[in-house]
Amino acid sequence: MQPFDLVIRGGTVATATDSFKADVGIRGSTIAAIGDGLDKGKREIDARGNLVLPGGVDSHSHIEQLSASGLMNADTFESATTAAAFGGTTTVISFAAQHVGMSLKTVVDEYHQYAERGAVVDYAFHMILADPREEVLDKEVPPLVKAGHASLKVFMTYDRLKVDDEQLLNVLQAARDNRAMVCVHAENHGMISWMGKRLVKKGYEAPKFHAISHPRVCEPEAFTRLIACAALVDQPIMIFHVSTQEGTQVIRKARGEGLKIFAETCPQYLFMTKRDLDKPGLEGAKWMFSPPARDFHDQEALWQALALGDLQVISSDHAPYAYDKSGKLVAGKKSTFKQIPNGMPGLEARLPVVFDEMVSNGRFDVTKFVAWTATNPAKIYGLYPKKGTLAIGSDADIAIWDPKKSVTFSDKTVKDRAGYTPWKGRTVKGWPTIVLLRGEVLVADDKLKAKPGSGQFLARKAGAAAEPLGRATVEFDPKQNFGARLR
Numbered sequence: 001m002q003p004f005d006l007v008i009r010g011g012t013v014a015t016a017t018d019s020f021k022a023d024v025g026i027r028g029s030t031i032a033a034i035g036d037g038l039d040k041g042k043r044e045i046d047a048r049g050n051l052v053l054p055g056g057v058d059s060h061s062h063i064e065q066l067s068a069s070g071l072m073n074a075d076t077f078e079s080a081t082t083a084a085a086f087g088g089t090t091t092v093i094s095f096a097a098q099h100v101g102m103s104l105k106t107v108v109d110e111y112h113q114y115a116e117r118g119a120v121v122d123y124a125f126h127m128i129l130a131d132p133r134e135e136v137l138d139k140e141v142p143p144l145v146k147a148g149h150a151s152l153k154v155f156m157t158y159d160r161l162k163v164d165d166e167q168l169l170n171v172l173q174a175a176r177d178n179r180a181m182v183c184v185h186a187e188n189h190g191m192i193s194w195m196g197k198r199l200v201k202k203g204y205e206a207p208k209f210h211a212i213s214h215p216r217v218c219e220p221e222a223f224t225r226l227i228a229c230a231a232l233v234d235q236p237i238m239i240f241h242v243s244t245q246e247g248t249q250v251i252r253k254a255r256g257e258g259l260k261i262f263a264e265t266c267p268q269y270l271f272m273t274k275r276d277l278d279k280p281g282l283e284g285a286k287w288m289f290s291p292p293a294r295d296f297h298d299q300e301a302l303w304q305a306l307a308l309g310d311l312q313v314i315s316s317d318h319a320p321y322a323y324d325k326s327g328k329l330v331a332g333k334k335s336t337f338k339q340i341p342n343g344m345p346g347l348e349a350r351l352p353v354v355f356d357e358m359v360s361n362g363r364f365d366v367t368k369f370v371a372w373t374a375t376n377p378a379k380i381y382g383l384y385p386k387k388g389t390l391a392i393g394s395d396a397d398i399a400i401w402d403p404k405k406s407v408t409f410s411d412k413t414v415k416d417r418a419g420y421t422p423w424k425g426r427t428v429k430g431w432p433t434i435v436l437l438r439g440e441v442l443v444a445d446d447k448l449k450a451k452p453g454s455g456q457f458l459a460r461k462a463g464a465a466a467e468p469l470g471r472a473t474v475e476f477d478p479k480q481n482f483g484a485r486l487r
Contacts, residue, residue, distance in 0.1 A: 148459025319343025
C-alpha cells in the first residue's frame with residue numbers, strides 16, 4: 001500500500017459526534033485513514049497530549065469589502081485569512097457585496113480577483129444583494145448560483161443596503177427557483193433610524209448610545225416578519241448574528257412549527273455586553289457592531305439556544321475597521337455614534353475564545369465545539385464532508401490544539417489590519433499550534449508557511465439545507481386558490 005505522506009500521531013481526534021485517541025494518515029490533500037497504530041508516514045507530527053480537530057469554518061466574514069458609504073474595511077484577503085489561519089480556521093465564507101446600480105456578476109468577479117491574489121485559506125462567497133432588480137434576479141443570479149455561489153444575503157436595515165418586504169420576497173423566490181440559501185441581517189430599520197435620530201438630537205452622541213439606538217424589540221420584530229415571508233415562499237433561511245433572548249424565542253417557535261430556519265450567533269454576543277461600549281472619548285467605537293452587544297441574560301439565552309439546536313453556528317462576523325481616519329474615525333475625532341463604521345475584527349479570536357469557554361471551562365464538550373464552529377456551517381452551506389470534519393476522503397484541513405497553552409490577547413500580536421483586538425487583556429486556555437490546509441502545513445512555530453493566493457475557491461451547491469419543505473401555503477395551492485398556478 002502507498003505510504004502516508006503525513007501521519008498525525010497519538011492525538012485525541014474529535015468530530016461533531018465523537019472524541020477518541022487515534023492517528024490520522026494523510027495522502028496528498030485528503031485524509032486516507034484514521035486508526036490506532038497506523039504505518040509510519042513520510043513525515044510525522046507528534047500530537048500526544050493534543051486535540052486533533054477539523055479546521056474551523058467561518059461562514060460570516062467581511063473581507064476586503066467596500067461599504068455602501070464607499071469605505072473599504074481594513075483587511076485584504078491576505079491579512080484576513082492569515083489571521084484566520086493563526087486562529088485555527090481553514091475555510092472562510094466571505095461576501096461579494098453588490099451596491100445599488102452595480103452588476104452582481106461584475107462584483108463577484110472583482111472579489112474573486114481579490115481572493116485569488118491574497119487568500120491563504122480556502123474560501124467561498126455569499127452574494128450580497130442591495131439592488132435586487134429584475135434583471136439581476138432573472139439574468140445574473142441563476143448562472144452565479146450554478147457556478148458555485150449558492151447563498152444570497154440581504155439586509156433589512158441600513159439606508160443604502162436595505163430591502164423592503166416586496167424585494168425580500170423577490171429574493172426569497174429567486175433563491176427557491178435556483179436552490180440557494182438566503183442569509184439575512186434582520187433588524188427593524190425604522191426603529192433604528194428613529195431612535196438614532198432622537199438620541200443625536202438630544203445630544204447623546206457617544207459610542208455607548210449605539211447600543212441604545214438598536215432597540216431590543218427591533219430584532220424579534222424583524223425575525224417574525226422575515227420568517228413569515230420565508231414561510232409564504234417556502235424558502236429556507238439563515239438568520240445572522242442573533243443577539244437577544246427574544247430573538248431566540250422567535251426562532252424556537254418557528255422551528256417548533258417545522259419551518260427550515262437556521263440561525264447563528266457570534267462570540268461578541270456570547271461574551272460582551274453593551275457596557276463594553278462605555279469607554280472614555282471615542283474608545284467605545286472599537287466595540288461598535290450591529291446588532292450591538294446586549295446583556296448578560298442574553299448571553300445565557302444564546303448558549304441555551306445553541307444547546308437546544310435553535311442556533312447551529314458560531315461565526316465571527318469579522319468586519320475590521322482601524323481606529324483611525326481610515327476606519328472608525330473617518331468622520332473625525334468628534335464623531336457621533338451614527339458616523340462611526342460598525343464592525344470589529346474576529347477571524348483570529350473566534351475559535352480560541354469559544355474553545356476557552358466551551359472546552360477549557362467545561363461549558364460543553366469538544367464535540368459541540370467542532371459542530372458549531374466547523375461541521376454545522378459546512379453542512380448548511382454545502383461544503384460538507386469536504387470541509388468541516390475529519391473523515392476518510394475529507395480535505396486534510398486540521399488544527400492541532402494544545403489544550404494547556406494559555407494566550408493573552410494583545411493589540412501588538414493581531415494578524416489582521418484593524419490594529420487592535422476587542423479581546424485585549426483576555427487570557428484564554430487552549431490554542432491551535434499547528435494548522436494544516438489540504439495536508440500542507442499552514443501554521444507552525446508561530447509562523448505562516450503558506451504563500452498569498454494559495455487558498456482555493458470552493459464552488460458549492462446549497463445542499464439539503466436550502467431545499468424547500470414542499471409545503472404549499474393556501475395562496476400557492478391550486479386546490480385552495482381557485483386554480484392559480486404560481487409556481
